[in-house]
Amino acid sequence: MQKCGMSVHARKKAKKTLEQEIVVQDGQVFMLPEETLLYIFKYLNISELIIAGSICKAWRRIAYDDELWKRIDLTYRPSSVHQLMTFFKRFDRSITTELRIQGLPKGYTKFKRVNLCQCSKSLCDQIQKSYKNLKDLYMFEFSFRETHDRAQHISCLPRNLESIHLIKCEMPMMTIQGNLDFLMVKNSMDFFLPRLQVLSFKNSPCITLLSVSYLPKLCPNLIELDLSKCCRISSSRSLSIMLMSYERTLRKLHLQQTNIDDDTIHCICRKLKRLVFFDIRECKNVTIMIVPNLCTLNQLQTLLAEEQLLNAYVEMKNMTQDEENETDAICID
Incomplete structure (x- = not known):
């Protein structure tokens, strides 16, 4: 016998489940x-x-x-664009200042992912609409290319952000076919991010030397830049010029697993005197010969490097400090 499309057994099971879910509100x-x-x-x-x-x-x-709800972290499980859109519409909060999202790969298998989750322009628009006071945006494993409703340029993101973290993401880059670069700014008056202080492209292989050359016009007030594991970043004049443009603002620089060499480090040490954090781990082209240059960064508090280079830096820094102490003692006498 069935009633309302549900068997007697199914109704009893549903009733039992409901009874189990009843919370007795007289507990401690x-x-x-x-x-x-x-x-x-x-x-x-x-x-x-x-x-x-x-x-x-x-x-x-x-x-x-x-x-x-000041900080919304949805990275505990990957989400599709549809799931994120639904959540943003339902739980819009003007109080939210930090948002973390992780894309659900398309064609995901047990052994590997086929394609990253495609970030659409409508998703970026919904983020701006639902979280008007958002300051920090973290996006993990998204693709900003090859979509029907595509977000192919950084201008799709909210303009009032203070930090942008695009981690393990794929962005369009300039090619011989003339494709638009994700960071390309045709006219700095049309779009730029004056409030942006932290920018991270960690583990995003599509970021090139041409891409980062647009950064000074796009975000002139950077305090922290993370290019860790961006395998296309190597020593070049364009990279040095870009970094030198931040000599008055940049305080933290991450270059782990990039292809920079001693010449780039020399340029950084000569111009970026305000650095307090510097990461050059696993940079195969950086040698111990650069240690004297690193010691000229007087405000540097944290240096992350290979063990041999780091030990040499600490030893030279201690020797310099001892010499300064002896000089001060002589002056006092």
Whole structure:
């Protein structure tokens, strides 16, 4: 016998499941102060937070507290563009200042991914619409090319961002066919990012020397630049010119696993005197001969490099410090 398209067995099973989901609200957890629950909810991811908000009205009020939605991290699981669009429309928050998303690869198999998730212009537009006060945007494993509704240029992203992190992403680059480069700025008056202070293309192989040459016009006030694992970045005059244009602002520079050499390091040490963080790990063309130049970066607090180079730098830095102390002692006497 069936009723409303559901068998007796199915109705009993559904009723039993519903009874199991009923939460008795006289337990000790419901007697906790709101401040304690708010502290506990900070350790939940967004999905768990939404579930907690469906338990009761009191928990819903806490789960949707502005403090918990300043930072939205959706990287706990990859998402398709459709899933992200649905989430952004449902949970738009003017309080949100940081957003992290990870694309769901198309044609994903157990052993490898076939294609990255295609980032559409409509997705970027929805981000701007739903999170008007967004400052920090992290995008993992997205492709900005070969889409019908494509976001082929960085201008698709919100203009008021203070940091952009495009990690393991694929962007269009200039080719002999004349394709538009993702960072290409035809007219700096049309689009530029005056508030942008942090820019990361970590592990994005499509970033080329031509791409980074557009950065000074696009984002003139960079404090931190991350080109780690961008295999197309190598020593060249265009790279040196680009880096030197940031001599007044740049404080942190990441060049891990790039193809730079001692000449580029020399140029950096000569012009970027404000550096406090410098990462040159696994740069095969950088030799120990560059250590004296590195010691001229007086404001440098953190140097990440190969063990041999780092030990030589520390030793020379200590020797220099000892000589300065002896000189000061002589002057006092």
